[in-house]
Amino acid sequence: MAKANRQLFVGVDMGGTDIKATVTDADGNILFDAFPKVLSLASEGPKVTVGQLKIAAEKALELAGATWDEVISVGLDTPGPASLDGVLGRSPNLKHPEWPNFAIRAAFEAAIGKPVKYSNDGNAAAAWEYHRLYGDAKDKILGAVILGTGLGGALVQGGDVLTGVRGYGAEFGHVRLPTYELVTDGDVPVCGCGKKACAEAFISLTALDRQLRKIFERGEHPEHPLRQIPDEGRARAVRLLGLAQKGDALAQDLFDQQAKALGFLLVQLAHSFDPHIFLIGGGSPRARRPSARATCASSRKPSAGRPSRCSARRSKSHTPAIWTGRVAAARR
Numbered sequence: 153m154a155k156a157n158r159q160l161f162v163g164v165d166m167g168g169t170d171i172k173a174t175v176t177d178a179d180g181n182i183l184f185d186a187f188p189k190v191l192s193l194a195s196e197g198p199k200v201t202v203g204q205l206k207i208a209a210e211k212a213l214e215l216a217g218a219t220w221d222e223v224i225s226v227g228l229d230t231p232g233p234a235s236l237d238g239v240l241g242r243s244p245n246l247k248h249p250e251w252p253n254f255a256i257r258a259a260f261e262a263a264i265g266k267p268v269k270y271s272n273d274g275n276a277a278a279a280w281e282y283h284r285l286y287g288d289a290k291d292k293i294l295g296a297v298i299l300g301t302g303l304g305g306a307l308v309q310g311g312d313v314l315t316g317v318r319g320y321g322a323e324f325g326h327v328r329l330p331t332y333e334l335v336t337d338g339d340v341p342v343c344g345c346g347k348k349a350c351a352e353a354f355i356s357l358t359a360l361d362r363q364l365r366k367i368f369e370r371g372e373h374p375e376h377p378l379r380q381i382p383d384e385g386r387a388r389a390v391r392l393l394g395l396a397q398k399g400d401a402l403a404q405d406l407f408d409q410q411a412k413a414l415g416f417l418l419v420q421l422a423h424s425f426d427p428h429i430f431l432i433g434g435g436s437p438r439a440r441r442p443s444a445r446a447t448c449a450s451s452r453k454p455s456a457g458r459p460s461r462c463s464a465r466r467s468k469s470h471t472p473a474i475w476t477g478r479v480a481a482a483r484r
């Protein structure tokens with residue numbers, strides 16, 4: 153058949169909740185519009201999830217009218233932290249006890265019999281955003297922070313992702329933030345990594361959830377509608393997104409606090425890397441359009457007379473970016 157000579161690439165984005173997959177040709181064109189979603193079933197452990205990854209890839213191939221024979225290689229991204237070769241560290245997104253130290257790249261490669269290239273999801277998203285904004289330019293620097301259950305980070309220079317020697321470069325979620333600016337009640341938040349005052353402990357759905365619990369335990373906002381929602385998982389924190397958009401004072405205050413903390417993080421990164429732009433991606437920023445502006449405004453305050461070059465904008469396509477960014481990486 154006419155398709156026999158195609159060279160195809162599959163991109164697979166594994167999140168804590170679902171898996172998204174896509175297929176491109178050798179020129180990077182995506183071969184179909186509707187991206188299949190498959191549950192990751194991460195709470196059932198990595199072996200189950202690897203099976204789901206294969207299902208997601210095969211659904212994508214089906215939509216593309218393609219077969220494994222046409223696939224040159226596969227890109228896989230997952231929540232970090234992880235080594236360059238896809239050996240996972242402890243992630244707040246992955247709860248099963250077999251996840252830490254699981255070699256997901258190698259396991260997926262064994263399951264499908266095709267070369268698998270690995271990236272953490274923050275790096276994949278940032279690589280794609282760089283390509284979208286700057287094409288093949290080699291003279292730009294892009295920093296990215298990706299908010300979700302945790303806080304991912306990435307730095308792309310000239311189209312190349314700064315991975316670090318072992319894969320743990322640009323883990324901006326674990327940069328310490330100034331508690332003397334951000335903590336007013338003496339209760340310094342503890343990060344999922346075990347350390348105090350990491351950026352992720354201030355800026356993430358997990359951080360929102362913690363703040364909300366503290367406020368309710370203190371008896372504040374006794375009539376707030378979120379008191380009716382069970383304190384399980386991130387259900388209440390996720391609801392804050394919509395409430396903030398409707399003008400809820402508590403939700404807006406919490407996002408303002410996150411924006412302030414994000415500002416302190418960005419100004420540290422601006423002093424370290426002086427990028428052309430920061431991109432803010434992920435789930436939480438959609439809560440409030442002003443959050444990016446507030447972030448930039450607050451980031452300028454501590455720069456003490458030196459103009460910060462923080463030019464933050466929201467990622468316009470964070471999720472497809474991850475898929476297609478993964479594909480782009482797979483093609484290299």
Ligand SMILES: [Zn+2]
Nearest residue numbers: 326343345350
């Ligand atoms: Zn940490």
